[in-house]
Amino acid sequence: MERAERDGRFDHLFTDTVRETLEDDAYGAWRSAAAEDAVPLGLGFPYPESFPNDELVEAAAAIFETEGDVALQYGGGEYADHLEEFVAERARERGIDCTEGELLLTNGATHAIDAICRTFLEPGERVVVEAPTFMGALSVFRNYGVEITGIDVDRDGLDVDALGAELESRRRRNEALPTLVYTIANFQNPTGTTLSGERRHALLDLASEYDFVILEDDAYGELRFDGEVLPTLSELDDEGRVIHVGTFSKTIAPGVRTGWVIGHEEIVREIRGVAAGGANTFTRGVLGRYCAEGHLDHAVPELRRAYERRRDHLLRCLEASMPDEVVWTEPDGGFFVWVELPSGIDTEELLPRAAEEGVVYLPGSMFYPGDRGGNGLRLSFSQAPPEEMERGIEALARTVRSALPAE
Ligand SMILES: Cc1ncc(COP(=O)(O)O)c(C=O)c1O
Numbered sequence: 001m002e003r004a005e006r007d008g009r010f011d012h013l014f015t016d017t018v019r020e021t022l023e024d025d026a027y028g029a030w031r032s033a034a035a036e037d038a039v040p041l042g043l044g045f046p047y048p049e050s051f052p053n054d055e056l057v058e059a060a061a062a063i064f065e066t067e068g069d070v071a072l073q074y075g076g077g078e079y080a081d082h083l084e085e086f087v088a089e090r091a092r093e094r095g096i097d098c099t100e101g102e103l104l105l106t107n108g109a110t111h112a113i114d115a116i117c118r119t120f121l122e123p124g125e126r127v128v129v130e131a132p133t134f135m136g137a138l139s140v141f142r143n144y145g146v147e148i149t150g151i152d153v154d155r156d157g158l159d160v161d162a163l164g165a166e167l168e169s170r171r172r173r174n175e176a177l178p179t180l181v182y183t184i185a186n187f188q189n190p191t192g193t194t195l196s197g198e199r200r201h202a203l204l205d206l207a208s209e210y211d212f213v214i215l216e217d218d219a220y221g222e223l224r225f226d227g228e229v230l231p232t233l234s235e236l237d238d239e240g241r242v243i244h245v246g247t248f249s250k251t252i253a254p255g256v257r258t259g260w261v262i263g264h265e266e267i268v269r270e271i272r273g274v275a276a277g278g279a280n281t282f283t284r285g286v287l288g289r290y291c292a293e294g295h296l297d298h299a300v301p302e303l304r305r306a307y308e309r310r311r312d313h314l315l316r317c318l319e320a321s322m323p324d325e326v327v328w329t330e331p332d333g334g335f336f337v338w339v340e341l342p343s344g345i346d347t348e349e350l351l352p353r354a355a356e357e358g359v360v361y362l363p364g365s366m367f368y369p370g371d372r373g374g375n376g377l378r379l380s381f382s383q384a385p386p387e388e389m390e391r392g393i394e395a396l397a398r399t400v401r402s403a404l405p406a407e
Helices: 014-022 033-035 053-072 078-093 110-122 135-143 160-172 198-212 267-274 281-292 295-320 347-357 388-403
Strands: 103-104 126-131 147-154 181-185 212-215 242-247 259-262 336-340 376-380
Touching: 014 110, 014 135, 014 160, 014 181, 033 336, 053 281, 078 242, 078 281, 103 110, 103 267, 110 135, 110 181, 110 212, 110 259, 126 135, 126 160, 135 147, 147 160, 181 198, 198 212, 259 267, 259 347, 281 295, 347 388, 376 388
Parallel strands: 126 147, 126 181, 181 212, 212 242
Antiparallel strands: 103 259, 242 259, 336 376
16 A cells, blocks of 8 residues: 655644654555565564454453443443453463552553653653664654664673663763663564573663663563563562563454553552543453453463464574575564574665565564664564465575675
């Protein structure tokens, strides 16, 4: 779908932050005709067969039957309340203790991130993110007009030593310190890497020393396939500095857009106050019933197995087809593999050619706060049918070979 030509007639009315992004078209590069038939390895969409359609229909019918009009009223019914208890109980099982006042349901993780930004960030303040990081969070931060510092990610997640050095140097130069550090500690989007246990402790020490809050986005936390289960930052935090965010987008469906924030009561109270838009209590009711029936408990282990098979398959395809010069990550969970091509190859420029060859990925530059990431790209193993992945990766390999300098 091509974007319509702009005539800019309202530009003078927009805010400065909106004006700065008027020409951005995050997904534009792959919206070519060829992309329609290409294997979709770009977006972090769950595969459609993972959606629990029947169980959700059943849950919706049941709440109409048992809760009548209340289910559709402001405030919702009992099952909407039950969802809150369910999320709290599940968090406890993962080591995150939370009382009623420490939990807030939101309309998805991105809504939660937005409300956290509104609570903590003034324009011009500083936020630290992993580089690369989830582009949806980057665009929320940009909306708040904050300065964004990217700290590199390596195979053990955020380079916490590099963050420490950056903070020390800022303090020495009397420069503003960040208010908030955003991290996706488990199976990061887009690299698939996981923050090591040691670094989790070190990050919390830095938060205490330099007085910032940590936004822990755990969108993929339930989807670990192998490796050691690590405690969340929230569990390790004894100062109340971690604000933990979760979502059902990856374990039920993005269309239900329901997530949560867990944090110190004083923080959650303020987030609750600024989280505009109200609650989708009907959806919460349906999900409350769905979870009460035990469907989520049953679905998550199945999803783990299904995504593990998909990851294994994608990695095998990469191994079989990619030229030696190309490297990639091997995630223990989540949806993504990060691929690096030899430096000098620009994956944004290469994308139309890849789409013609029959594959779509997301170029690395989309995931960086600054002008970086040119030779990286994100592949997702969540959406495309496994039998198409091979065709997609072969198309990618042909595209990459055509871009390598001649011997
Ligand atoms: C790290 C991360 N956080 C949040 C989200 C989105 O969550 P939600 O659909 O609940 O807004 C995604 C999905 O792409 C993600 O990768």
